Amino acid sequence: MSVGDTEKSTSDRGRLDKRRAIVEAALRVFARVGYAQASLDLIAAEAGVAKPTIYNHLGSKENLFRHVMTETAARANGKTMEVLESFPGAADGLRPGLEDVAGKLVACYTDEQSQAVRRLLYAEAVRFPDLFDQVRASGPDQFIEALAGRLARLANAGHLRIDDPIRAANQFIALVYEELPTLSTFGSRPLDPREAEKVAVAGVDTFLRAFGS
Amino acid sequence: MSVGDTEKSTSDRGRLDKRRAIVEAALRVFARVGYAQASLDLIAAEAGVAKPTIYNHLGSKENLFRHVMTETAARANGKTMEVLESFPGAADGLRPGLEDVAGKLVACYTDEQSQAVRRLLYAEAVRFPDLFDQVRASGPDQFIEALAGRLARLANAGHLRIDDPIRAANQFIALVYEELPTLSTFGSRPLDPREAEKVAVAGVDTFLRAFGS
DNA sequence: AGGTAATTGAACTCACCAGTTCATTTTCAC
DNA sequence: GTGAAAATGAACTGGTGAGTTCAATTACCT
Structure with a gap:
């Protein structure tokens, strides 16, 4: 208890x-x-x-649920953070590099377990608000921070024009994930990977149109 | 039944x-x-x-739920579609016009009832997948279509550079709503309206950087 | 006023499920 | 092989909630 x-x-x-x-x-x-x-x-x-x-x-059932959620979320988050290892560091091959990262992020996002946890987290946000906060703090918040760091480095080297890296990071993932949740009925339905790939590439394109130098 | x-x-x-x-x-x-x-x-x-x-x-309880969801969603959707009435039609005052629309859309999105329906829809997507589809088809899908039409008209008049209006519409709302869901713990927590306003303005800014002519 | 339909409250059925108990069996370490 | 820890299954408790029934009451229409 x-x-x-x-x-x-x-x-x-x-x-x-x-x-x-x-x-x-x-x-x-x-x-x-x-x-x-x-x-x-x-x-x-x-x-x-x-x-x-x-x-x-x-x-107890409640404890089992909490344990399953935090453990699975941590594993999914680890995979997402790993993607940033391959983040491009120079202007050379910037677009394909970002497209590559975007594609991998979409793969993480649409991973079956990852979607299951996200859906359950939203579904039970009323019953377990603390769990929601806990998982977000150790997952998305950290990730956005890390992504913002990478973007800031590129901007600092003159490869991108970015004022607010945190905002740019949020907009990057907003563009890349776009309507992924709705496309897959919030994860309760399979998603065409070719469609997801197109969305990611289009997201990178728009991002570079806005922030490329 | x-x-x-x-x-x-x-x-x-x-x-x-x-x-x-x-x-x-x-x-x-x-x-x-x-x-x-x-x-x-x-x-x-x-x-x-x-x-x-x-x-x-x-x-029955199930029928009550379905009725409440569809009715409330229809009302929220109506308000959202009304916002498009004030969509700018000319290059003159394009940015403030878009910012105005974006702000109104955020207001609709963060409306208490609107958030409640969305949260319940996601939460019960497993139990009521058909309800999810039904509401989305009569709501977001129609809205994106309408928004794409407005954007296409602006592009046609040379005020924007847009290839795929549907995609641009999706990206517009992705940018404007950005991390709204996470900011408010998916609607189970109040959201600072000033913060939301900033997000919307920044979204319009990025959109115009990418698609402005 | 009178009659009809809707509303009420209270009690009831039925099913489901979290959590527990316990006597028996399995597993494993030494 | 022996003994202790862990696992098993089956039965049981207590609580909750959907959906129903019905006799008594209330609101509305003419």
Whole structure:
């Protein structure tokens, strides 16, 4: 019940393979039917595990949900940050470099688990507002900051004309993701990757028209 | 249960003031606690109405939800389309005209009821995928179409340089709304209107840098 | 005033589900 | 192989909520 319980009940109780099976099954079930509709009997069956085992490992439905969300979000966020490694650093090949980054970001964004977490986060924002904040602070906020840094470096070297790097970073991802959420019915429907690629390239094009030097 | 029932059970059964009270209360309760957590006893109490009256008017919880969503979305959509009436038609005062439109659009987007519907639609996209499609088709899709038309007219008159009006329209709203959803924790938190105004102006600025002639 | 339809409240059915208990069995480490 | 920790399944509790029923009441129309 209390917040501090997380660390204790989340520690290394029980067998790890069971634990992993539970968490993976929970994500699938939550993503498929939502938090309220996901019964622990269903999750237990999907994980190939008995119901009391879930309680032994993770304590409660609420705690299970929090754990699944934060863990999956952290993994997705890690992949997104990795993309910035390949961010172009010079004017040479700037456009193809940005297109490459944009394409990879779209791939991260439309990754099945990533979409599932995002959808669940929005869906349960009323029930778990703190979870929403926590995940955003450790994910998108950090990412925007990092992207702004890369853009600022390019601007500083005279390759782009940018006044406010944070704003430019937000606009970059706004342009690149564009109507991705709506196109895929917010992740509950498969998205044509060729269409997504076109959107990303068009986004980069508009970005360079506005900020290229 | 079946789709055709909507028209019948939605018709003019019972007193209209009660009906209106029910629908308004239902939107408030759904927005506050979500679909699953909203009990009909709670909605009845909030509407100042007996529970059987709800069933007399609207048949079932599911039907009540559908009705509330489509009706509220239609009203919000109407307001958004009205904004396009003031869309600038000439190069003269283009920037302030676009800023004006952008500001009004942000106001529509951040309207309390509008945000509530959007949040509920995303939250319940898994349970009501058809509802999501229906609302989007009669709302955003139409709006983008209309906005693209206005932009195309400006481009045709040589005031903007636009190849693909639909894409430009999507990018316009992507830039103007930017990180509005995240800023307000997807509508579950108040948003500073001055901040929103700045985002809109910056969006128009970037749009004009990219597409101005 | 009188009659009809809508409304009310309260009690009730039925189903679902979180969380617990416990006796039994499996797993694994030494 | 033995013993302790973990897992199992099945049954059980307690709570909640959708949807219904009905007899009594209230509002509206003429």
